[in-house]
Amino acid sequence: MSASDDSSTPGTELVPVKFSRLTRRGVLLGLSVSQLVALGIGGASLVWAFYAGGGLLIAMTAPIWLVAAAITWVPVAGRPLVEWLPVVIWWAWRTTIGQLAYRRRIVVPRPEGTLALPGDMARLREYVDPETGAGMIHDPHQSTLTAIVEVTHPAFVLLDPAEQQRRVTSWGRALATVCRSGRVATVQVLERTLPDAGQGLAEWWSEHGTDDGSWPARTYAELIDRAGPAGERHASTISLSLDMKAAARQIRTAGGGIRGAAAVLRQEMTTVTAALRAADLNPGDWLGTGQIAVVLRSAYDPAIAATLERHGELGHDLATAGPVAVTETWTRLRTDSAHHAVLWISEWPRSQVYPGTFLAPLLLTTGIQRSFSLICTPMRTDQAVRDIRKKKVEYVSDASQRARIGQIEDAGQTAEYQDVLRQESDLTAGHGVLRYTGLVSVSAETVDELEAAVSAIEQAAIQSSCETRRLVGQQAVAFTAAALPLCRRV
Template identity: 40%
Template sequence: MSNALSARFPRPQRNSLLLGLRPIQVALVIIGVVSSLTSLLAGWPAAMRMAGMTITVVCAVTAFGRFEGLPAYRWVVLRTAHVLRGLRKNQSYRANLLAPRRHGVLQLPGEASPLRILDTRSSIGAVHDPLRRRLIAVAKIEGPAHLLQNSDEQDRRVAAYGRMIAGLCQSSRIARAQILERTIPDPGDGLGDWARKRGLDVSSPAGAIYRDLLQHAAPAAARHETLFSFALNLDAVSKDVRKYGGGLAGAMAVLDSESRAFQTSFAAAGVAGAWLNATDLAASLRVAFDPAATRTLLGDLDPVDAAPLAVDATWDHLRTDSSFHRVYVVTEWPRLRATPSFLSPLLLKPGIRRTFSLVLQPVPIGKALRDARRHQVERVTDRATRKRVGQMETEEDRQLDADVAQREKDLAAGHGDVRWIGLIAVSADTEDGLDEACTEIEIAASQALLDVRRLVGQQVEGFLAAALPFGVGLG
């Protein structure tokens, strides 16, 4: 039996300018120093000197302080934007049911508003994002549980998954990919159908017990659903689109071709992927905003009816039709070497409605090499500056240097580079229930060796990125 595969995540890279400080921090330090020196040496009146020293203190706090897990300068920007949105009454969204509705257009809040679901002859449904020039396809992934396989099969699947992700970097055709795993309410119809097909006699003792279990447990049941999506960069495939006749019809033909390639990758990884059609996409979107819709959706759902009727955003959570939501971002992945199943405490946490999204953005090889060399220069400059001012080198500094060097080495060897972000959206029926669920999720995240931060001032953008498999939100 082979040893379990493991990997170590690199430390998050920072775009520093001097001694690990970002450009805005350096600017604030310069302003503070100039203000304090001017106040002390210019011979100003006492009131002016006090004002100058106050500016120095404010600059220092803004440059080095932290509020709610964020650098103070970033927190100030978000708080200001949040206050301005409140003054403009842009914190709430209400669907305009009386306005004429265009076929397929999704009436979504924020930057996702121009999205529309295409109704084509293809069996694959697609979401068109005209703002970013993308066409998005979504597949529902099903397969045997990873933890139930033997170690050799687990290693084979992990290797196949790695090849699929590496393939994203070989061209600029794929703008983004996303893996979304969520728990959604299950009306329990499957349990009832099982009993009816077997002619269960409810008058018998066993039948009565089973009926009581259905009445109490089925409405609270939840099921897991895994979605994979990729966004086709229409600018990068413009030549191929013209070969198929141009327009959205040509783009759909290219999308079909890319989806077949992913289908092969799914099979190699031991899972099956069924591409969602337009109706399935609409239902998936509706459930994201309104989890209770799993018990009320009957028949086909028109895409124009899939969007939420109401969204109210606050500083650290938002409310949609039937639920309250709060979004977390993974700020740091495990520092220790992690196995492929390290997310199990989070993904298998029972009794909590949550969505975990991993958004992957391939980086072109040329740009990745330039970034790696730039970070290498930054590390060398920082090392020389620390030596010049007599600052000791820490183990974290040495680890960052090793990560940057390893990244450049991997890129030079032909490996691709992917930027990823992990997001967790927690949902509950009440605000108190949301607080309790968030506490449970924070504990589960710590068991998975993740550092997570509650998003503030960006809940709508975060929810669009975490709960919708369309690759929108947060940049």
């Protein structure tokens, strides 16, 4: 999908857009590498048996080539069996070595500067930028440095079409700015629902109310006190991850090490902040380590979220922000006070939709605690050009091969090729190219409530013209990408 960089004056009507289809084209005749390997093994065994003696050997090797044919073409949940093998094998390995359960060792001190998080996130380190006070998360294995900013904005669906179109164009320019840099590894937009602690209502009452001790004033104050914790609010953050390998030269110029990386990331933060303001979004200060700790703790322990907001500095320590216990199953994740399930948006709308409003059924679902994460991976212009050129060559060669063997070209393949041509046209016009991954994390106190909430989210996604799939066998990794603003990937 392209990020618009058009400087023309937006029109008076909101212009519909069309998403690119998920590419399902294989390496040869629609078959993926794993399918070709399985088919090659089965075919080799059959050919060997035929030339080595025929009849009896063919019967003896039948289990090999029959199983190879089955796992190559038999689909399970929309994917051939052979593509499930890595997931199942990795799950079996993790089960064997006991990686499905995490328990914090409360009597063993952690190294200074580390985050008390499970799994591969235990390697993350915290760093406080001395100039901005922003908390930065360093991943030494992936060579990334991430900063987070909370963004507020007016209700998009309540704006008039001309204002909506102007904001969409401005947001496209902001994304195009990120693409041009070449130093940004990932941009994550996280929108989550939280139990409302009543702070907003209390602040409104203190500013606009008249607390004169009368019966109406006391009744209104009691109503606010009771209604606050029962409600919910929406919080949006944008995370920016610096690719320290791509920015190695600039980091050395800035002094090297984590301090030099922070200086380079600070430049990107300034650019992104200006772009967000130009898009009429209201970025606050970049989150400090204490605020990041509250976000992480609220994701793993939703029951404490309202309490953390009400009590000032409570929970503002990254060293204790992680979960006490995590248990992963094939389809769910259990943390301190909630059960979680992560859905992957496997198909975006195939028809034209209006930006910002087509996801309204999904984002405005009430009574469900969920996090919607949009992970954007910018591609440099030269990489995007090479990728598009490679796809065009593959599509043309595949079409030629299908024509040679008499296979009919279907509409899906033609639509994918048109998507590639449209991306090439957008890139030529100066737009940026990003790869999007959409994840939805659903949380509930019990398993039954979780399944009911997942069903409601799936129905809301259908209303948004999206297709969702539950990520099985990888719920722990998916949860960190969907619910935490750390620019993690699945």
